[in-house]
Amino acid sequence: MKIVSAALFKDCTTSIVGVGLGGIITYRHTYKFNQVRFSGSVRSSCYCCATLSSTMEKAKQTFDVDNAAVLVNELRKTFSSGKTKSYEWRMSQLECISKMIDEKEKEIIDALHEDLSKPELEAFLSEISMTKSSCKLALKELKRWMMPKKVETSMATYPSSAEIVSEPLGVVLVISTWNFPFLLSLDPVIGAIAAGNAVVLKPSEIAPATSSLLARLLGEYMDKSAIRVVEGAIAETSTLLEVKWDKIFFTGGARVGRIVMAAAAKHLTPVTLELGGKCPAVVDSNVDLEVTARRIIAGKWACNNGQACIGVDYIIATKEFAPKLIDALRSVLEEFFGKDPMESKDRSRIVDSFHYKRLINLLDEDKVSDKVVVGGQRNESQLQIAPTILLDVPEDSLIMQEEIFGPLLPIITVEKLEDSFDMINRKPKALAAYLFSDDEQFKTKFVQNISAGGIAINDTVLQLTVLSLPFGGVGESGMGSYHGEFSFDAFSHKKAVLYRSFAGDSPTRYPPYTPAKEKQMKALLSGNLLNIILALLGLI
C-alpha cells in the first residue's frame, strides 16, 4: 500500500495483527525510522520498489472491492447489533480517544514532524489540543445531544405530542487529508462516534507517518469491531468509494470532492465535503497595523506554513496602504522567523516535492516572479520556501486563480476598499474570508456582501476554534459543516416522531367528503381557533 514511503525506511516489517470476524485481515506496518530526516524530494520521486524487503512484498495484498465489502459487512453487523447506539459505548470510545491523545502525545508530535516538519507548538495547538477539546466537549454534552428534542404540535393533530429523535446514520466513511492529518482525521471520527455510528477512517497517504500512527493507535485504543482505519492512496480510496456507506465525510480538494459526491450519488449517500478555496483577507487602513500583521502571519505562515484550508490566500488593501502593510509584515516576519527564515524551525516544510514544484510554478510565472517584495528564497532539498509576499500580481495569473496552499502571499491593491467585494465575489466562494477594520459600517457591509464558509473580523483562522460555530464551506468550498454539536448532527438523522392517541378522533378527515368537512379541515389547518369553532358550528 505504501510502496513509496516504505522503500525509504531502514527497517520495515509488516505483520498481520488480526483476522476479523468476517475474515478480513488487518495489517499493521511498523516502520523504524532512520534517524536522518528524509528530504521530501526523495520521498515522492523515488519508487525504488526493488529495495523493498521481501516480507513486505509477500504481505502486501491489494485492498480490493471484496475486502471493502467484507469490511463494511462486518461493521454493518456490529452496527445492527445496536452496540454503537448505546450511550455507554459512545462515551467509552470518546474516552479512549482522549486517553490515546494523552498517552501518545509525543508520538503524534513526532509523526507530524516526520510528515511536515510541523513545529511542536503548532502540532500541540492546532492538532492535539483541538482534537482534545472536541473530545472533551462531546464527552460533556453527549447526553444532551442525544436527548430527543420536544417540539410543539398544532391544532391540526390535536391531541398529540412530537419530538425530533437523533439517530445514527449507520456505517460511515471519513476520508481525511494530509495538512492537519491528525485533527482532520479524528475530529470527524469524534462526531461519528458521538452520533453512534460505525466508522472507517481513510487517512491521507501524503502524510504517511501520521497515517500509519493513526492505524496503529486506533487499532490499539478503539473498539475494532466498529472503528477501522484503511490506509492507502487512490486505489484504496476508489475501492472504498464503490461500496455503500450511510455517510461520507470528505476533507480535501474540490476535484476529488466531485468524485466522492458522484460515487455517493450511486448509493444516495449523503456527503459532507470540507474543501478549500482562496481565502481573502481585506485590510482597511484604519487598523492596528502591528496586531494585523501578526494575525495575518499567524493565519498564514504560523499555520502549517500556509498549508491550511482556512489560511490566508491573498490580501486586498488600498494602493496607499499596501506599502505600509508590507513594511509591517516584513518586520514582524523577521521578529517571528529571524533574519534568515529558511533556517527557522518554526515553520512546517512543504509537504512533498509535488507541492513544492506546484508552488514554484506559481512563483515563477511570467509577470509574477518580478512582483516578489518579501522573501522568495527556496531550498528544494529541504522543501522550504521562505515567507514570500508579492505585490500587484495580475488577476489572471495562476497564483490568483488557484488555491495557493503554501507560503506565498499576493497582495492585490484597489482604489477604494469597497472594490474588494467585487474582486472577491468574482471568484468561487472561499472557505473563509477575513477583514481587518475598525469601521463598524464596513464590517457590517463585509458580512452582508461576502459569502464564504466562515468569516473572522480582525483575526484569522480562530473561527475554527469556536465550537459553537459551524465549520464548513459553501459553493466550491464545500457542503455541510461540523464542529461541536454540528459534528453530532452531521452524522445523525433527525427523525421526526409524532405521537397520537386514539381519543378525539374527528370524522372531518374522512370520506365521503362534504363541503362542511372541507371548511372544518381548512379551519383546523389554519390553526385559527375562532375559525375552527365557527366551522364546527357550521357557521362558515
Place this chain on the structure above:
Amino acid sequence: MASEMEKKEVFDTESAKDLVKELRASFGSGKTKSYEWRRTQLTAMLKMLDEEEPQIVAALREDLSKPELESSVYEIAMLKNSCRLALKELKHWMKPEKAKTSLVTFPSSAEIVSEPLGVVLVISAWNYPFLLSLDPVIGAIAAGNAIVLKPSEIAPASASLLAKLVATYLDSSCIKVVEGAVPETSALLEQKWDKIFYTGNGRVARVVMAAAAKHLTPVVLELGGKSPVIVDSDINLLVATRRIIAGKWACNNGQACISPDYIITTKDYASKLVDSFKNELEKFYGKNPLESKDLSHIVNSNHFVRLSKLLDEDNVSSKIVHGGERDKTNLMIAPTILLDVPQDSLIMNEEIFGPLLPIITVDKVEDSFDVINSSGTKPLSAYLFTNNKKLKEKFVATVSAGGLVVNDTTVHVAEHTLPFGGVGDSGIGAYHGKFSFDAFSHKKAVLYRGFACDAFVRYPPYTRGKLRFFQAFLGGSILGMIRAVLRWSKS
C-alpha cells in the same frame, strides 16, 4: 420563458444557460436578499392561492381527478399555512443567531448568519403537483434565493397553470417556471445551481445527485419508499382503520410518498383488521368504489399498467381479500387489500404508490421490526398503532425512517415543527417550516474580534515557555498558566 411556451420553442442547454445567467444577474443585484422582497413574494403567493383556488382545484381534477377536499386542504391550505408561517417568522429566521465564544478567542463575539445560497432549482413531482412545487419555493423565497421551478410533465394541467400563475403573481426576474420532461430537465441539470431540491424517485435522484456533483451543488432529495404500518391488537380498531384509510386511499388514492405501503400485524389479528377495513371502506366510498368521486384516479396508463402488474403476479392475485376491481378507461382501481403475499413478490419489493395494500402477518408483533429492518432500505415514514408503551419505545428506538407516527398516518406532514425528509433510500435533507428556510440557506459562521489584548504567546518564535503556557491554558489549569508565565519572564 414560461410566457413563451405557446411558441413551443425547444428548451435546450443554451436556453437553460441564458436562464441561469439572467437569474444570476438578478441575484447578484442583491434584490432577493432584502426582507422586503421576500415578504412581497410570499404575500403575492398567498394572494395567488386565495384568488386562484378554483383554477387550482380544476387543474388537479384534470390531472388526477383529485377530490376537491383533498385539493383544497392537502395542497392549497397546506401551502397557505407554509406561506403564513414564513411571513410570520421570516424576521426571526433571518436574524443572525448569537453563538458563545470561548477563552481561546477572548475577547470576541460570534454569530451564525443565514444567507441565501444563490440560484436554486426545484424539480417537483406529479402526485401533489402544487404542494410539492410551491412548498420548496416558499422556503427558497424565504431564504432569499432566485428560483427555477420545474414542475412534473406527468401532471400537465397543473404544470401549465403553475407556469401561468407564477409568471402573473411573482417577480419574474427572479422566479421562473420551466415546463418540460426529460430533455428539459437534463438541460437544466447541466447548469450550475447553488442548490437542487428534487422530489421524486430514487432512480432519478441518483441522476440528479450525480449531475449536482459536477458543480459541487448541494441537494435535497425527497424520495419515497415502502412505508410500513404496524398494527398491534390492543388498539381502538375503528380509529386505527379509519386513520390508515385516511393515509392510504384518502391521500390521492395511495399515490403519496408517505402513504402506508403495507401493513404488518399478527396472524390472529389480521382477519379482524380486514373485516374492519371492509366496513369502513364501504362507509367511505360506497358499495361500488369505482364510482366514488372521493378517490383520485391513477395518474396515467403507465402507472395503471404498473399497478395491474403488481396485482396480477402469480402468488399475488390469489391473495386479494378485498377489492381488486379496475376500470382501465377511467384509470381506476378499487381500494384493494391483499393478505399474506410472499415477501419476494414484486408488490413487496417495489414502492406501490397506488390503491393496493398488502397485509403481512407475523407471529408476534415485535417481529415486525425485523421485517422492516431486514428490507435493508429505510422508508420515508413508518407507522405504529398500539396502546403498549414499551412497544412504542422499541418502535422509536429500532425503526429508522424519515419520520414516525404513532397511532396515526401521514399527519406529521402538517407539523411544521418537525423536519420532513428521508434517510437512506428515502432521501437526503429535510424541509417544512424553518427547516425549509435552512434548506435554502448557508449558515455563515462569523467571529468578531477587536485589536485589543493580543496575546503574543500565539506567535513564533516558539519557545518551551509558550508551549507550557498553552498546555496549562488549554488544560484549564490557572496555576499552571501563572507558573508558565513566571518561569518564562525569568528566562
